[in-house]
Amino acid sequence: MFRQLGLIGCGLMGGSFALAVRQAGLVERVVGYSPTARSRDAALALGAIDAACDTPAAAALDSDLVLLALPVASTEATLRAISEALAPEALVMDVGSTKSDVVQAAAAALGGTQLPWFVPAHPIAGKAQAGVAHAQADLYRNCLLVLTPGAVTNPQAITKARQLWQALQCRVREMTPAAHDAGFAAVSHLPHLLAFALMNAITEQPDGADLLALAGPGFRDFSRIAEGDPALWRDVLLANRAQVQHQSALFRAQLDALEHCLEHGDSARLGTLINQASSARAVWKMGS
């Protein structure tokens, strides 16, 4: 399907993508750039890339498929850096967790013939441990993949992108960047913010270590996402801050309602509110 993948960012997401497209036989060759020599070497050693490049532009050169897998804040600079090297009609995608900012960055950085071939993508996948050492070919299998093309995006590019991710066993969905960012603020970005706040609230207490020694499986699952890559999540939260703050306000109102019941010993109302949450969680199924 593609001759050469130019991978820009050899971390967990990029490395897993390279392994996956290789395993699916979708590319003949993979070249990769990463800001650190350590990641490039690890990606080479893992067989995720065939050759390491010293610059993003070198990875883009002669590639008919380019994937940006770097923190979202670097999207504009990276696209500018590869713009001259990009082949005509090379399909360019990212895997960022926010989309309005990425679309804006692409519009600013790419030329009039290049922008139609940029298809913003967000695979809803990941795991706690960052780094290419944790990359796995099946990271994207059965996951949701959101594309946020715009009016200017070439329909052929969208089709190619859709087919590629479907070949990796993703469920592909198209949304506007705004709807994407509003939705993920609620179900991903805010939960991360809450998990960070809880961890800090515990560790800031004088007996924080003793408290953590008591924690069990519920805490383990609830706090897992607090281990997320700090630079990545800093950028995501800042890029989508208006939506995150909107969702946080809605969350605080529900927390207030629950605490109001505690304050007034309102057992009946508390039971109703908890039941609402518990029932909703019980019927929820990922990917349905």
Next chain:
Amino acid sequence: MFRQLGLIGCGLMGGSFALAVRQAGLVERVVGYSPTARSRDAALALGAIDAACDTPAAAALDSDLVLLALPVASTEATLRAISEALAPEALVMDVGSTKSDVVQAAAAALGGTQLPWFVPAHPIAGKAQAGVAHAQADLYRNCLLVLTPGAVTNPQAITKARQLWQALQCRVREMTPAAHDAGFAAVSHLPHLLAFALMNAITEQPDGADLLALAGPGFRDFSRIAEGDPALWRDVLLANRAQVQHQSALFRAQLDALEHCLEHGDSARLGTLINQASSARAVWKMGS
């Protein structure tokens, strides 16, 4: 080790305890009471109990080991109900998630010769699905078990309790009821409150169902505890409300600090705060 276990409450926790002590050869016979005939029948069918009882007192009668595995709010009434039937020196324990209230209930309900044989216990175990149908003999294996005996508790009773839970492969720890409740407010009760609030914040939005359709593995883990048994968690949160509200205030201060960074675009400080949370979570290991 024991002749007869009188199980009061045939749910996930009680049923799993019965299966575990049976499997470990610690009891000869198990009789069980549960408020609903359905649970009693299911416990019988599962082989968790040998005989079903119509009242808590009937389950306590002739038992040298009694386990209360009911929502914590019913502790006092249940102890009063079994008080007359209790054999001298029968070891009585509960498995409730709060302890100050349980200790108070026991002091109010049990006589002067019975109270020394009541050893409050809290196994840090569980799973999302409630009910005896989900009971499993290894639910308590490798889990932390907190005992909160008081000055009045008989040392022999404490030793018996400790040995029993250790035989089920639990790590046994003693704490005061107050320290227990303060600690679990931070690492268990507050996380539940937050998970309930997040679920309600999402489902109360007009497009709540659409939002949930976007949610991935991070949301799945973060929100798992929101599926907890509503009656159980209502009682736990109310019983420990002062500590939960104290922890909630600390959490809100940390959330405020993170949101302050979002509001002011303070990337450096945001990165520092997230890094603190991420590092703490990365080194945390359950049970260490």
